[in-house]
Amino acid sequence: MSKQYEILYLPLFYKDLIKITKYIKESLKNPIAANSLIAEIEKAIIERAYSSTDYEEYYSNRRRKDTYYRIYIRNYTVFYTVKGNIMNIRRILYSRRNFEKFI
Numbered sequence: 001m002s003k004q005y006e007i008l009y010l011p012l013f014y015k016d017l018i019k020i021t022k023y024i025k026e027s028l029k030n031p032i033a034a035n036s037l038i039a040e041i042e043k044a045i046i047e048r049a050y051s052s053t054d055y056e057e058y059y060s061n062r063r064r065k066d067t068y069y070r071i072y073i074r075n076y077t078v079f080y081t082v083k084g085n086i087m088n089i090r091r092i093l094y095s096r097r098n099f100e101k102f103i
Contacts, residue, residue, distance in 0.1 A: 005049045005087040016092045020076065037074065044071050045078065045089060052087045060100055068103060079103055
């Protein structure tokens with residue numbers, strides 16, 4: 001049986017999400033797509049909370065205290081870490097960005 005983790009959204013994640021949805025709503029003039037993306041992101045994160053450490057790790061050249069994992073949603077990647085029973089949702093970035101610069 002899978003363990004369910006508590007979800008904690010960090011402020012930087014919210015900042016990223018607001019920036020992404022504002023771009024979709026205002027620049028692309030598509031509020032329906034922005035709201036749909038938010039719903040998809042929320043669903044994917046909640047589903048992942050049942051087995052957070054069973055997925056792909058994110059490897060980088062930086063030394064890290066915590067292991068980073070990722071969730072792919074459309075053209076975006078959500079990055080999170082797990083500490084104890086808490087899944088820390090850290091960032092959401094456009095998938096074609098240079099992650100090393102931001103993670």
